[in-house]
Amino acid sequence: MASGMRQPPGHSPANVVFESVSKRYADGTVGVDSIGLECEAGKVTVFVGPSGCGKTTTLRMINRMISPTSGRILISGRDAADLEEASLRRGIGYVIQNAGLFPHRTVADNIATVPVLQGIRRRTARLAAAELMERVGLDPALGRKYPYQLSGGQQQRVGVARALAADPPVLLMDEPFSAVDPVVRHDLQNELLRLQREIGKTIVFVTHDMDEAIRLADRIVVFQRGGTIAQSDTPERLLTEPASAFVRDFTGDSGIKWLSLMGTGGLEPRTDDVVAELDSFAGLDRWRLQIDGEHRALGWLRPGATAGDEFVPCRRTFVLGADPMRTALDSALLSPVGQAVATDSGQRVLGLVDFASLEPAIEDHRSRAHA
């Protein structure tokens, strides 16, 4: 579907540089206090930090929805203050919580909003909208519906499609996934990561969720009270070398978070207990995973199970090399025997990795990272 699609000729991603930028609101509140920061071109920069510490203010200064009181913001080396305001704003995609869709416009027309403003014919813009819907994992048939007829997760995808419609060099996302449930949220994060591999935009993303930050970020910027930056670093460095007690407390127990960063490419699944034919193995005193002719998992068989016995469902599998260690661990914990089920990207079973052999892999990774 989307993967074979040719990328439209577009703007190359811009880098965004803050030079001693401050924002003092009219009532005297300091929103942001003299921050210096680079959001690298083509990378995902994630802002985290407690409420009221200046994340949204910082984000909105990039497209001039808020203007700084002092300092400069450079977009691809050009001072944002010198750029024409309306075109700057249209040229930067913006996604917010609850998607912020126009309720009286169809989904397709929501997505086509900016292209139409830019003078593209409505028909052409609608066709492009259908293509964008596929890109973000939506059925183009939903284009005729109105936002209220969509689920929260679907609306959020429309919000992303709309933000991408003008093929902007920068995409701003302010807690875009925080109003959807954890399962949908996980899907949306995966979609965004997949999409980003295709489009390579400069994305600036705000979240309160440290796990989300670690999954998505090339760089995490931790804000603190008073609108200053406590630390700006890669997820690894942030977890292993927090710059202050505040950062350490804010990022929380890094043990579990490590698992989201660790790859599973080094694991070696075993196939001894994966069976395609039950009869020849009947009577064995171990749990076995039965697969079908396409190598897909059918379920777990109890020790001594015979033909016709029910399977215990295989509740979670992980894609070897693509999913993080955390997913492998979930898979092991959710299986009846502490065995994680490794598959390829086509859901074909490659084998099993037992819990006991996940542990040393995790320890090894952590000790190397701390060295």
Ligand SMILES: Nc1ncnc2c1ncn2[C@@H]1O[C@H](COP(=O)(O)OP(=O)(O)OP(=O)(O)O)[C@@H](O)[C@H]1O
């Ligand atoms: N229009 C405004 N007028 C006055 N003060 C404001 C205005 N907008 C924001 N502030 C203040 O500026 C500070 C930073 O606000 P901002 O919205 O950037 O925080 P945030 O980090 O995005 O918070 P949250 O995590 O709750 O979204 C806060 O103290 C806030 O009350």
Ligand SMILES: [Mg+2]
């Ligand atoms: Mg905010």
